[in-house]
Amino acid sequence: MLHVAEAARVSVATVSAYINGTTTVSQELSGRIEQAIREIGYKRNAIARSLKLGTTRTIGLTVPHITNPFFTDVVSVIQQAFDRAGYAVMLCCTDEDLNNQDEQIRLLLDRMVDGLIIARVGDGAYLKETVERANVPVVLVDREVDGVDSDRVVLDNHQAVFEAITYLLELGHRRIGYITGAFNITPMRDRMTGYHEALLNAGVAFDQSLVRSGDLHEADGYTAAMQLLSLHDRPTAIFSANNPMVVGAMKAIRDLGLSCPEDVSVICFDDFPWADVFNPQLTTIAQPVQAIGEQTASLLLDRLNGNREAPSRRLVLKGRLMVRNSCRPVQALTSVPTVVAASST
Secondary structure, X not given: OHHHHHHHOOOHHHHHHHHHOOOOOOHHXXXXXXXXXXXXXXXOOHHHHHHHHOOOOEEEEEEOOOOOXXXXXXHHHHHHHHHHOOOEEEEEEOOOOHHHHHHHHHHHHHOXXXXXXXXXXXXXXXXHHHHXXXXXXXXXXXXXXXXXXXXXXXXXXXXXXXXXXXXXXXXXXXXXXXXXXXXXXXXHHHHHHHHHHHHHHOOOOOOHHHEEEOOOOHHHHHHHHHHHHOOOOOOOEEEEOOHHHHHHHHHHHHHOOOOOOOOOEEEEEOOOOOHHHOOOOOEEEEOOHHHHHHHHHHHHHHHHOOOOOOOOOEEEEOOEEEOOOOOOOHHHOOOOOOOOOOOOO
């Protein structure tokens, strides 16, 4: 730092103030210091600066699936928000593995991140303890943890699925297959509740044989749709609880020699860029990913800027049914005999 000060013809204290942002440095002096830094090749010691200031200007972010377009879009919005605020984001993908999540959160805390954003997986017992003991603010996104007193941003999953299933019921469908993820995460539980309530509201009995669960991957959607469409009294419509599984479901429909929507109508949770270039264009539930990402970043930045003692906040956003052409009235469906599951290739 002394060499920079000498080259810029300023004091070491002025260079320190500029680099650490502790006091305002005039535009003229800032320009001279930056030029000296470039000429000398001075490297800022981020670790030393963090120890001195007690902040790393870094945020930890964990998501279950970076390949899921929903999480990809939310991460992008969060990243942009923290870029503007002068923070770096350390991203970890847990792949829906509880042990991975626990290890990654420990790693992020060891790296002295200033705050955490978590889309959690699995049982919330360890995470509850971690959030309570962490000496940094935490915001939960998409998925809540029972008993955790933390800021969170979630969707009204119950209402979104209620509206989607009601739409199918209004088209005359009564046997609606439902492909879900594990119920140890709150969105899956809330979405199933919406499915139940829509059926009840229409006077349609719940049939457990129409429900299949998986791990939210494309292969799970394929297997589930194969099973549903091989039933003696197969469903006339299928609802998928996320978009990777709907891709698998559409492949199963194709492999069984069926057509959508001629033989089976399809709706999925989460809109994605290529939903309207599918053939047919997929009817989906669109989450407001821009608002989810912005609100999540805003809550954490508010805590980082000093609002640490305010009560926790729960922001609930609304989904939107995007009606395209993957659904049709049940009376218009082609009469097709029950199919026998083909082997996967």
